[in-house]
Amino acid sequence: QVQLVQSGAEVKKPGASVKVSCKASGYTFTSYAIHWVRQAPGQGLEWMGWIHTGNGNTKYSQRFQGRVTITRDTSASTAYMDLSSLGSEDTAVYYCAREFNCNYEYWGQGTLVTVSS
């Protein structure tokens, strides 16, 4: 069965970077894009960007342009989301999701990133 398993919770200081992983199983990794979506406490879902797992091309939300980098390791069937220059407003649960025709049928369990001094 399709599974996306994310890395564990992180606590970071302001100004630091965080890298969250998303390991896929149960399907051919390079057949579907992986998107990243975040959700601040008590807030809604926010689209961050995505990676074409086949060729590595990426697209980011303008809101995160310059601060976010999404990569993948096809040999490990894993996608990564790196967010830099963290501020308190980046405290959120970060989700990866498998995308097909702009739909997310499979999601990771979420990774809580807490930014605190």
Add this chain to the structure above:
Amino acid sequence: QSALTQPRSVSGSPGQSVTISCTGTSSDVGGYNYVSWYQQHPGKAPKLMIYDVNKRPSGVPDRFSGSKSGNTASLTISGLQAEDEADYYCCSYAGSYTLVFGGGTKLTVL
């Protein structure tokens, strides 16, 4: 991109129907038939309920239906049940390989 506009909350009694709207622009909702809806219970990952405006993934009850008119998409839940109480989010393709979510709607089953 600006978030799509959803009502902050809606409510209904068991057995009734409710409709949640999702308003965008001609650059997102109105421009493409790539609108999806997600249900999210507290502490859980979102679940796909509707895709391509009005299609249901297997396993989603036919009480859930979607539609679109112009720049506004809608999710209708008929025969409300207690377990439908959750947050609901719309999502649309917004061109140039980007997507945008709505702000979310809290559904309360009275």
